[in-house]
Amino acid sequence: MTASDPAVAAAFRVAEDWGGPYDIGAGVEAAREALAPLRELHKPTSDYSGASVCDHCLGDDTLSAPWPCATAKLVYPPEEL
Numbered sequence: 001m002t003a004s005d006p007a008v009a010a011a012f013r014v015a016e017d018w019g020g021p022y023d024i025g026a027g028v029e030a031a032r033e034a035l036a037p038l039r040e041l042h043k044p045t046s047d048y049s050g051a052s053v054c055d056h057c058l059g060d061d062t063l064s065a066p067w068p069c070a071t072a073k074l075v076y077p078p079e080e081l
């Protein structure tokens with residue numbers, strides 16, 4: 001759990017303005033749950049050449065979608081990219 005983890009960063013941003021008792025662990029888990037559908041869409045896979053690409057961004061009209069894509073950089077902690 002690092003400050004560059006988007007779920008942790010979101011939980012701490014909320015904590016700054018919360019104004020009452022706040023469970024940072026619950027905040028992190030809530031943020032992870034909110035990001036889970038995006039992580040399921042934007043996940044790494046290999047293209048025909050073996051290069052790592054984004055499974056979602058590599059659509060019919062896109063010939064190249066290097067991993068990590070722009071969305072992945074927002075929803076994955078750096079150590080998972």
Ligand SMILES: [Zn+2]
Nearest residue numbers: 042054057069
């Ligand atoms: Zn993507």
